[in-house]
Amino acid sequence: MSPQVRRPPVFSALVALLALLLVAGCTAQPPPGPTPGPGRTRWQPGPGTPWQWQLNGRADPTAADVPVYDIDGFENSAADVARLHRDGRKVICYINAGAWEDFRPDRADFPAAVRGRPNGWDGERWLDIRRLDVLRPLLERRFDMCRDKGFDAVEPDLMDAYLNDTGFPLTAAHQLTYNRMIARIAHDRGLSVGLKNDVPQIPALVEDFEFAVNEECARYDECAALTPFIKAGKAVFHVEYDLSTEDFCDRSRRLGLSSMRKKLELDRWRQPC
Template structure:
């Protein structure tokens, strides 16, 4: 039978093929997030507080808070207020003030990174660091966080005491992202601007410090184009010096004090 119904079926099949090809050409690289995983949209307002337990009074939909210093009750309180909550973890440096500090062997602790009590980690050692980071991610999941912000994901750009290369960092960052996703957590790429093209498809949002001060904000646009938020802060610049530009680029920007207490000055 070759009536209009047959022609319609063939045209429908052809259209489906065209749509698949177009989608393959325009979609960002990397796996698509499952329907149930949170992907914050560009321009989403946020609060970033790493100094002590969270102060819940900022009227914004997203909070990024320290995973160790806040409890499941703190996360639940924010959820009751309608917030999404990101778990801050240091994935690139050892910290001598964390409860799991003794689990990190001396062999993976490198040079100081400029912050008191911290030393760079040897991210080549996936065999050592993977189970340690997975336990931290498990903590975030148990406390009810929606996502994780793994900090210091760009050690290869610094003097760590280890011969780190871009390929080592890329493998480590992908490992962290995959481990977070297996636990149902969204994950943000912290800084590491040179590897955004390789990682934008693997991460659900970005977190950046001082891209306006160093004239680097345009490098974060691939996240915005992929429909993913870029949570951005400046410390030294006044909002009038960066807000117009970062708003144009689609970033979620604010000014914070370096100690990251509750004070914020949003764009």
């Protein structure tokens, strides 16, 4: 403040402040976009955070001394999540958001009309992500399950259907709309959410997600494309299956990725960088 500006007397200043507060109380609008649910603050892991990813069966809490576990939302109970929390860990709920699975308890809720071609995994078919009217309530119930079991975040799988032969004429625009819907569903429940793969759309989606999960960016020479998350102070949880740690760990550390090698079946075994 320059020395020429005149300050009002204290009494006048208090009156002016009260008037402003009254106006603000009458006209203030809620902030745009979803906010965490009651009593919940969304968790945002930072770059380089170590993690364990186990989708094969119930989580083994002794498998890795790391602060983050990413585990199957259906196969693990609230007690399993609570056990990991007692150990001081954050827990991510894996669900499939891009394909129908014939082994899930809610499989009959997905109409045949939204099931596309097989995606290469036994019992799975791509979903028609254009059908938000059908898929949104089904995903909301899955996210409710993650919230009710006490998970901190969600990893929705298969977020890049438009890059695959799904049986539906999907576009990048369809995928952006779908992925942002998924982020809103998570945020409405106070849950953090990760962007799974979908590397080409990272610049457009980095603000919508608290972290990223990536498979094989080193194998396909895509790891540098994940740096928008790192620059935003958000973790990139990354795995390689075929490469040795000598092939990718040095670069992963330079980029700030949370990298490890896993077996394709995603059991308890891990080889971190």
